[in-house]
Amino acid sequence: MGDTRPRAKVGVVGAGHLGAAIADALVLRETCRRLVLYDRTLAKVEGEGWDIADAVPHLREQEVSVTDDLAAMEGAAVIVLAAGPTMTAGQSRLELCGRNAPVVRSLMAGLDEAAPDAVVLLVTNPVDLLTRIARDCTRRPPGSVIGSGTVNDTARLKYALARRLGVDHRNVHAYMVGEHGDCSFCVWSSAHVGGVRLADFPLDPDVDFAAMKRELVDFTHARGREIHRRKGYTNYGAAAAAVSIVECVLRDERRILSVSAPAPPAYGLPQRAVLSLPCVVGAGGVERSLVLSLDDEETALLHEAYARLESAFQPGRAAA
Amino acid sequence: MGDTRPRAKVGVVGAGHLGAAIADALVLRETCRRLVLYDRTLAKVEGEGWDIADAVPHLREQEVSVTDDLAAMEGAAVIVLAAGPTMTAGQSRLELCGRNAPVVRSLMAGLDEAAPDAVVLLVTNPVDLLTRIARDCTRRPPGSVIGSGTVNDTARLKYALARRLGVDHRNVHAYMVGEHGDCSFCVWSSAHVGGVRLADFPLDPDVDFAAMKRELVDFTHARGREIHRRKGYTNYGAAAAAVSIVECVLRDERRILSVSAPAPPAYGLPQRAVLSLPCVVGAGGVERSLVLSLDDEETALLHEAYARLESAFQPGRAAA
Amino acid sequence: MGDTRPRAKVGVVGAGHLGAAIADALVLRETCRRLVLYDRTLAKVEGEGWDIADAVPHLREQEVSVTDDLAAMEGAAVIVLAAGPTMTAGQSRLELCGRNAPVVRSLMAGLDEAAPDAVVLLVTNPVDLLTRIARDCTRRPPGSVIGSGTVNDTARLKYALARRLGVDHRNVHAYMVGEHGDCSFCVWSSAHVGGVRLADFPLDPDVDFAAMKRELVDFTHARGREIHRRKGYTNYGAAAAAVSIVECVLRDERRILSVSAPAPPAYGLPQRAVLSLPCVVGAGGVERSLVLSLDDEETALLHEAYARLESAFQPGRAAA
C-alpha cells in the first residue's frame, strides 16, 4: 500500500484571510510537526505567521516558519495553495478565474521545482477550474493535485440535515457534488442516515420531504454568500475543511471526500472534466474515483455543472 | 434539547479484565474528569485502580478513585456495569445468564440508591438479556439503561469490510444487529460506502460478492471466539466500544449505535423484546429507536435472534 | 474540592478579530459542547459565527449559536469578554483604557444579570486595568473575574527560550509577570529548565547569559508590536492563550497561570493593585494567589509596573 508514513511537514501558500486561517487551524489541531507559511509579501506572512506561532506554546511542540521563498517548501508532504484574490462584490466567477489562473500556473511551476513529491491541495476559487489548470500545467503525478471541491458544501448540508433529524452529523451521509458553487447539488438518491435510507427515515408528520430537501440545498448554496455579505470573505469553515483533507493525506486515511478531480468516464463527460465528486483520498492524493449511482435528475445536474465550468474555463484558458 | 452539559463523573462497576480495561481506556482517552472504579473486592479494585491512576500524570488532569462501596457512584453521569463472571470454556450462554442475572439485579438496586440519575451502560454478557433484566428491575427511566449490544460486532464488520474495499472505516456503513453473539447478522440491504450502495461499489472482478459477505459475517462471528481461545477473555476491543458509547452519552452526541434496547413495535416482535438495534444515543441514554428497512431474510434473522434470546431468558428468570 | 464538573457552555462576548479567533479556536480544540458568540451588531456576529459553525462538521459534535442579546449567555460556565476597540497606531494605553472602561462596565452589568455564576475572563486591553474595573463593578465573587494577564507574554518567552536551549517548551519554566505590556518582566531568579536552574543550564560557550536574557525579554516585549505593525492587530496567539485558560477553568485543572488578579499582600503593594502574577486557576476562577520569591531588581520592576498601571487607571476611573 505504498508509503503510509505521515510526513509531518506541511506548507501553506498564501497568507491572506484563508491561508492564515488554514495555518492557524493546522496548528490548533496539531496536524503536523513543521509548518511553513509562504507569501510573496514578507511583512504579511511575518504578521500572520508570528501570530500563529504564538499559539504553539499552548499546544504540543510544533515549528512554524514564514518565508517569501517557495524553495522553503522543500520536503513538505502536503502543500495547501491558498493564494490569489478572493471574490469581491459584483465580480463574476469568470473574472476571478481569469485573474487567478496565472497566479496558480506560476505557483505550480515554483512548487514543481521546490517540492515535486508533495500533494498539492488547491483551495483558491473557482477551485474546480483552478484544479484543472494546475493539473494541466504541473509535472507531478496528476492524482497528487486535488482541489477542496465540495468538501465544505457537503459538510454544510450534512450538518444542517443532522440538526433537522436530531442526530449526530457523523451519522448523516449525503454528498453535495458537481462544482463548488451554485451548480453544486445533493445526491439525494443515495442519502442515508445511520443505516436507514433518508427516504425511509421517520420525519415529523408535518415535515414536507421535498420542501425540506429544497430548503437544505438552498441553505447550502446561500451559506457562503450570507457569510461573505456579512464579513467580506469566508475563512474559518473552509480552513477546517482544508485541515480535514490535509490530515487524510498525511495519515493516508483513504477517506471518501468530494474533492475536485477528473470525472471518471462512467459519467459520460469529456475526459478533461474536473468536477467535485467522491474520491478515495490518501497519501498520494486521489487514490481512486468512485462512481455514484445518479438518478436522471442528478445526471442532468452533473452535466449542467460541467457545462457551466467549461464555459467559465475557456476565458480562463484564453487569459493564459 | 434538555441538558447537553457533559457531566464529567463516570463510574465503572467491576474491576475484572473488562472493567479495568474500560477504566484505563477512559483515562487514556481523557473522557471524563473524575472516574470511580468499584469492585466488591477492595484489594482487586485497588490493584487495578492505582495502576490506572499512574497513567494520569502523562495526560491531562483527571482524578481516579477506587471503592468497594457503591455509594461512591453518587453524582456519576454514566455508570458502566462490567461486573459478573465471563464465559468460560464449555459454559453455555444459559448458564452465564443464570449466574449473572442476580449479580445485575443486586447491582442495579444499589445503583438505583446511589446514582438514580445516571445512565447505566451494561457490558456484561449475555448483554441483551441482562439489559432486559436490568430494565425490568430498575426504578430509573427505562431509556437510561442500555447495553453495549452489537456496537463491537458492527465495528469489527465495518473495519474488515473497509480493509477489503481499501477505504477508511469511517466511510463504511453497515450494521450488525440482532443480538451480541452468534445470532447477530448484517443488514446488507442498507449497507453503503461513501454514498454508494455496497451492491454498486466496484469490487475487483475476481471477488464473489455473496462469498465476500458470508466471509465477513463469519469473521465477525468468529472474532470474539478466536481471541477468547487465545487469551482466555476479550477486553481491549470491548473497552474501546464502551468508551465510545460513554462519550456519546456524556457529550449528548445523539449518534446512532446498535445498542441493546427494546425493539420498536414496527418489527413485529413482542413488547418485551430487547435486542441490539440502531438507536439514537444521547444524554438520556436511548433517545429514539430507528426502524431499519429489512428484507425478508433479514426479518427472519431478527425473529430468530429474538427466539434464541427468549429461550435463554426464561431460565435466567427462573434463576432469579 | 467543590464541583469539579466541567460545564460545557462557553460564551464569547465580542465578534471582532480577537473574539472570532477565540471562538474558532474553542471549536477547533473541541473545548466545549455549546458555544455562544455575542456581538451588539447582529450582522457581524452572524458573519463570524456562521463561518465558525461551518468548521463543526469536520469535528466532534458541537453547537455554535450567535446572538446580539446578552441573555443568551445564561448557563455559561465561562464567558470570555473580548469586546471593545483595540489599540490603533499612535494611540496611548490611557486613551484605550478610557474608551474601553465604560464598555466593560456595561457588559459586566449585563453579564451579572444573565450569567451570575459564570467565570468571566477578560482579554480586552489594557487587560490588567480592565480586570480591576470589572472586579470593582461586578456583583459576582471577585475571584471569578480574571484577566488573561501575561499568559501570552509568558508563552512567548518560554517558547523563545526553549528554542534557544533546544528543548521542548513544556520543560521551560519562567514567568513574565507585572502587567501585560511593556512593564512586564521575567522572573529570572526562579527560572528553570527540566529540573535544572536556568543559571546552571549548560549553554554554548559563546553565549553571553546576561545578553541572552535581555534579548529574550526584548523579543517578548516587541513581539506583539511587530505583529501589530504587520497585520494591524493580533489575534491567533492571544486566542490560543484564552482557550488554554478557559480549559483550565472548565476542567478545574488548577494550573498556575500568570493571570490578572489582585496582588497578594506579601508583595507590599496597595490592596487595590491588580497585576499579572501566578495564580492557581480552577473552576472558580482564581483559586489561590502564589507569592514568587523576587530578588531586589524584580521587586523594583513589580512596583514600577504597578505605578504605571495606577497612573493609567486614574483617568480610566475619571472616564466612568
Next chain:
Amino acid sequence: MGDTRPRAKVGVVGAGHLGAAIADALVLRETCRRLVLYDRTLAKVEGEGWDIADAVPHLREQEVSVTDDLAAMEGAAVIVLAAGPTMTAGQSRLELCGRNAPVVRSLMAGLDEAAPDAVVLLVTNPVDLLTRIARDCTRRPPGSVIGSGTVNDTARLKYALARRLGVDHRNVHAYMVGEHGDCSFCVWSSAHVGGVRLADFPLDPDVDFAAMKRELVDFTHARGREIHRRKGYTNYGAAAAAVSIVECVLRDERRILSVSAPAPPAYGLPQRAVLSLPCVVGAGGVERSLVLSLDDEETALLHEAYARLESAFQPGRAAA
C-alpha cells in the same frame, strides 16, 4: 536539526501484560499509523493483537498487525522492547536480570538485523541494567537505545505532590532519579512548583515539610509493590509512561525525561554507569544528557544507586 519527521510505524516486542497494555495505549492515544506487535508465541500475540485491533474502528484509521517474526519490524521508527518474564514473589532483582539479559541480547541482535535505524525503548526490568546490556551489544548508535528509567517513578511522585499542594500535576517539577526501583530518590533541591521553589511554596501550617517529603518518596517506592501485590503485575501506568516516551521520539519533541542512559562524567561515576537521569529525548533517542545540581545527600544517593546496580550487573553479565 536533523530529520524531524515522525515516522509512524511503531513496534512492540512482547505481548505479555505490559507489552499488550503498551500496544493498546498506543492505539487509544492514536500515536502512530501502523503498529506491529511481536511475540515469539504466535497464538499469544494473535490473542492480544486482534483484541487491540478491535479498538481501531472506534478511533482514527490505524493499522495493527501481529507477528512472530522480528523481520516485520522493518521500517519502524521506535520499537518498545517489553519482552521477558516479570518479577514474581520472592524473586530477587539479580535473578530477574540473569533471566532477562540473554532475552534482551537475543532480541537486540534480531532488531539490529530487522530495524537498524529504529530507536529502541526498553521497558523490561531491571530496566537500567538491561539498557546497559542492550547498549553494549547493539550495533546501532548508542544514543538510540534508551530505557524507561524513572519516568514512571517521577510521574507518581509529581502526581502525589500535586495532589498535596492542590495544583495541576503539570505545574510540579521534581525528578525521581537514580534507578527504577528502591534506590530511586527525589532531587528535592531543585524541586519547584509553578515558578516557586518547593521549599518556598506555602504549605498548610500543620504540614511538616521534611515528613511530607519522606512520605512522598516512601509512597513512590511502595506504589509499584502495592499494585504488584494486589494484581500480580503492573502494566497500565507503565504503559502510559512508555507511550509518552514513544511520542517524544516520534515527534522529536526534545522533552527532558529521566530515562535510562549513561551518566555524564560530571557526576563522577565510572563511564559504564547507566542510570535514570534527565536527558533531552528526541528523534535520535537521547539527544543530550543534563547534569543536575545535586546537594551532598543527593550525590551520595546517586552513588549508592550506582553501586547497587553494579553489584546486580555482574551476575547478569556472568549469565550471558
